[in-house]
Amino acid sequence: MTSQPQIVGNSPIRKEGIAKVLGRARYVDDITLPGMWFGATVRSSIPRGRITSIAFDPSIPWHEYTIVSAADIPGENCIVHLTKDHPCLAVTHVNHCEEPILLLAHPNRSALPAAVAAVHITYEELPAIYSIEDSEKKEQIIWGEGESANTFKTYLMQKDQKPIPDEIWQTADYIVEGEYRTGAQEQLYIENNGVIAEYDAVKGVTVQGSMQCPYYLVHALELVFNLPAEKCRVIQTETGGAFGGKEDFPSVIGSHAALLAMKSGHPVKLCYDRAEDMAATTKRHPSRTRHRTAVSKDGKLLAGEIDFAIDGGAYATLSPVVLSRGTIHAPGPYHWPHLTVRAKAMTTNIPPHGAFRGFGAPQSIFALERHMDKIAKVVGLTPEEFRRRNFLATGGHTATGQLLKDPVDMQHLLTRALEESNYHAKREQFDRDNPTSTIKRGIGFATFFHGAGFTGSGERRLNSLVEIELTPEGQPRLLVSSTEFGQGTNTILCQIAAQTLHLPYDQILIAQPDTGHVPNSGPTVASRTAMVVGKLVQRAAQSLLATLAPLLSSRSAAEGPAVASELPHDYTPEDFRHAALHYLAEHGSLKTEARYQSPGDIFWDDETYSGEAYPAYAWAVYVAEVAVDTTTYSASVTNFYALQEVGKVLHPILAAGQIEGGVAQGIGYALYEKCTWNNGHLANNQMTNYIMPTSADVPPIHVTFEEIPSPHGAFGAKGIGELPMDGPAPAILNAIEHATGIAFTEIPLLPEDIFERMTRTPEAGSESLDTAVAGPIFSEATA
Amino acid sequence: MTQIHFTVNGESKALEAPPMKRLLDVLREDLHLTGAKEGCGEGECGSCSVLMNGDLVNSCLVPILQAEGAQITTIEGVAITEQLHPIQQCFLENGGAQCGICTPGMILATHHLLKKYKDPSLLQIQEGLSGNLCRCTGYIRIFNAVQAAALAGVAE
Ligand code: FES
Ligand code: FES
Numbered sequence: 048m049t050s051q052p053q054i055v056g057n058s059p060i061r062k063e064g065i066a067k068v069l070g071r072a073r074y075v076d077d078i079t080l081p082g083m084w085f086g087a088t089v090r091s092s093i094p095r096g097r098i099t100s101i102a103f104d105p106s107i108p109w110h111e112y113t114i115v116s117a118a119d120i121p122g123e124n125c126i127v128h129l130t131k132d133h134p135c136l137a138v139t140h141v142n143h144c145e146e147p148i149l150l151l152a153h154p155n156r157s158a159l160p161a162a163v164a165a166v167h168i169t170y171e172e173l174p175a176i177y178s179i180e181d182s183e184k185k186e187q188i189i190w191g192e193g194e195s196a197n198t199f200k201t202y203l204m205q206k207d208q209k210p211i212p213d214e215i216w217q218t219a220d221y222i223v224e225g226e227y228r229t230g231a232q233e234q235l236y237i238e239n240n241g242v243i244a245e246y247d248a249v250k251g252v253t254v255q256g257s258m259q260c261p262y263y264l265v266h267a268l269e270l271v272f273n274l275p276a277e278k279c280r281v282i283q284t285e286t287g288g289a290f291g292g293k294e295d296f297p298s299v300i301g302s303h304a305a306l307l308a309m310k311s312g313h314p315v316k317l318c319y320d321r322a323e324d325m326a327a328t329t330k331r332h333p334s335r336t337r338h339r340t341a342v343s344k345d346g347k348l349l350a351g352e353i354d355f356a357i358d359g360g361a362y363a364t365l366s367p368v369v370l371s372r373g374t375i376h377a378p379g380p381y382h383w384p385h386l387t388v389r390a391k392a393m394t395t396n397i398p399p400h401g402a403f404r405g406f407g408a409p410q411s412i413f414a415l416e417r418h419m420d421k422i423a424k425v426v427g428l429t430p431e432e433f434r435r436r437n438f439l440a441t442g443g444h445t446a447t448g449q450l451l452k453d454p455v456d457m458q459h460l461l462t463r464a465l466e467e468s469n470y471h472a473k474r475e476q477f478d479r480d481n482p483t484s485t486i487k488r489g490i491g492f493a494t495f496f497h498g499a500g501f502t503g504s505g506e507r508r509l510n511s512l513v514e515i516e517l518t519p520e521g522q523p524r525l526l527v528s529s530t531e532f533g534q535g536t537n538t539i540l541c542q543i544a545a546q547t548l549h550l551p552y553d554q555i556l557i558a559q560p561d562t563g564h565v566p567n568s569g570p571t572v573a574s575r576t577a578m579v580v581g582k583l584v585q586r587a588a589q590s591l592l593a594t595l596a597p598l599l600s601s602r603s604a605a606e607g608p609a610v611a612s613e614l615p616h617d618y619t620p621e622d623f624r625h626a627a628l629h630y631l632a633e634h635g636s637l638k639t640e641a642r643y644q645s646p647g648d649i650f651w652d653d654e655t656y657s658g659e660a661y662p663a664y665a666w667a668v669y670v671a672e673v674a675v676d677t678t679t680y681s682a683s684v685t686n687f688y689a690l691q692e693v694g695k696v697l698h699p700i701l702a703a704g705q706i707e708g709g710v711a712q713g714i715g716y717a718l719y720e721k722c723t724w725n726n727g728h729l730a731n732n733q734m735t736n737y738i739m740p741t742s743a744d745v746p747p748i749h750v751t752f753e754e755i756p757s758p759h760g761a762f763g764a765k766g767i768g769e770l771p772m773d774g775p776a777p778a779i780l781n782a783i784e785h786a787t788g789i790a791f792t793e794i795p796l797l798p799e800d801i802f803e804r805m806t807r808t809p810e811a812g813s814e815s816l817d818t819a820v821a822g823p824i825f826s827e828a829t830a
Numbered sequence: 831m832t833q834i835h836f837t838v839n840g841e842s843k844a845l846e847a848p849p850m851k852r853l854l855d856v857l858r859e860d861l862h863l864t865g866a867k868e869g870c871g872e873g874e875c876g877s878c879s880v881l882m883n884g885d886l887v888n889s890c891l892v893p894i895l896q897a898e899g900a901q902i903t904t905i906e907g908v909a910i911t912e913q914l915h916p917i918q919q920c921f922l923e924n925g926g927a928q929c930g931i932c933t934p935g936m937i938l939a940t941h942h943l944l945k946k947y948k949d950p951s952l953l954q955i956q957e958g959l960s961g962n963l964c965r966c967t968g969y970i971r972i973f974n975a976v977q978a979a980a981l982a983g984v985a986e
Contacts, residue, residue: 070865287931
């Protein structure tokens, strides 16, 4: 038997950690190329209009500059994501503030700001729209036509593909309605978006920079430059945070820098400063969710109608897929006998919204988990008891009709989370203490799930490929385009390979993601890396081992070629190195691969929005404790418990770090981070006026895991990265309702919002939710 | 242009620079010490933190003329020869660095904090690091790293 220590499930140090703590890790702005120039972007100052003139102020020595306009684009003037609506550079019209119009490059970085300011653009302004409501009115059509006017995408998701029978509404004991809203949120990675591009007439375009998905940028460059993929090389440099904000946006900044490099004949570095990054790049989609729910008096969900709308901004970018994840997560971990979700992504004249950790799910889960507390109150049950009567369980079907084959135990998760947080005792204590205190304390929770991997048939379409090669020294090196941006990709993939190859963790190398050398293992998004790419690494490692098996020991050799189930394990790292060198001496090189194979039992129908939406789900219960100061009207989170079932935890320290970081972002989403738009321009595009949690703002965060290994991921792993973004906001607002008796329905919830509601006169609307008063139909309208 | 003489990581340096050039840019561009990062350029994020005469400063807010004669320590000067400094080791082992962009600043802030308090309370750590933003970790593992470093008696 193997005496190899367990690597998966332990916490070896982060692969690139030493370089990071030494300050030697090289982020894009730390890199200088010989002859390198610097780039800048001239942007629209208005939200919507026709460009009437562009003038260059004579005070600037323009001959020193390279100036790129749409006319310089060799291919299509289009940044391709899912549709071709997004210009690389505006030509006749602009559709949002900060829309790129011209690009400038100069050898001296400090010569750029004055030049950008010296390009005078005049416009004929057109009426602009900034909200989902204005977009729905269709008085101004700013995108598409007919059915799709102002609408990037719609979905209709119905349980069993059937509408809700009328008699359910007629006979239900209660009908509970509610409307919930979430705001835009900035990813606020501490390293801004940035790239360096080079152009060579023969070799084509090379872009290196801060990004999540190198092959997305290859795809974008192919179109803009009209070049084959082999001539569009993309290299990820150390990336200082991403959270989705470097998923689609690098296609824009990467194309821009490459155009400047082509025209100037120099490598060009284009790195945004904070103000530009915040004003011009993508944010989380704002949302509005309307719930109408039929419930029986014993607290059973009978039917639900959910209208889910997101503001996609001016161009479609990834809105259809963000909408899709939000739609599928809208019903939560509950059993709905009947359900209809109508979802739509609307167009506004706001800079395009894009990917951000959670990808639509935090929005619809916020609405649902607030609504669940509301229904509980109407029915006269505790939030806990009401949820218990409706949880999905093993053998149940989700709203898309997916059979839950793998074990699910929300009842147990809820029991454990409430016990660990001492929920019941605290609830009682706060109820006793609050009446005599100016600080009102509360405790609340949210129960939720998050699907791992691409939605529906996405993984099948991605068709990801992973390779492992042997270096000339006989060390295995992983070749993947999956990127490290803090979440631990490098580390967990090397752990998986080490465990599979029976080698020490530090003997496994991982190549820099460079599309010139690594295959397309898919984008680093959607909580898919551990589960999907991890499994491919495991399979490619098994195949490496199978190839080396005859050389690994005389015993194995005597038994002939090994099959995967009986791969050799009884060897030392030294044996492995000898075998590897022996093989290389004979064959020159060795590279094995593994390509995604769709599990036979995963079916998804895009037409009816039904089937196996995700191969696996993580399940969670988050509990928040809050304190609301009734003299300053500020709310803070004083304690937080995050319990989740995520399959096998590959690296406990990294996993807990993911959860804690996500919870902190969730706290910011709920209580601090507000995008203030002023005529379509982000007014608070600085860290001084966009407030994210500091070390002084975070409560103790107690992270615990349950591990039920999933058959889909390497060593049983499921996804983890996005999950922690979903639960904090509703848990916090549920706790604030407990503390104050006020049912807030919108985030971010700032002190001014709390002030406004707490000082409102009773006639203006009361929050009395006595079930007797609520009557059979309880809605905002009848409250 | 003005002549500047100062000491960086124990080495004396002399250079010419515009007097209002930011210390951050002099370190990164003139001295090729890229460990200090620009996260905001306005004194909010602390990713450009360095030690100047023992004080923690945001190098994006310091015009180089103010650094005349100063003793500067950057992240590149924290490790003892090729060995990790115990604070660096503790960040590494406790998961205090994720994407790593805030890490140089955090480590210098920790260095400064542990000079002030040998055995800081959690509140002192939270306040001591509140000028250094981290978007990845939620800070919890950074607190653990600081506590581990305090336990290791880093202050000496
Ligand atoms: S860059 Fe200096 S404080 Fe942010
Ligand atoms: S580790 Fe990424 S910002 Fe701190």
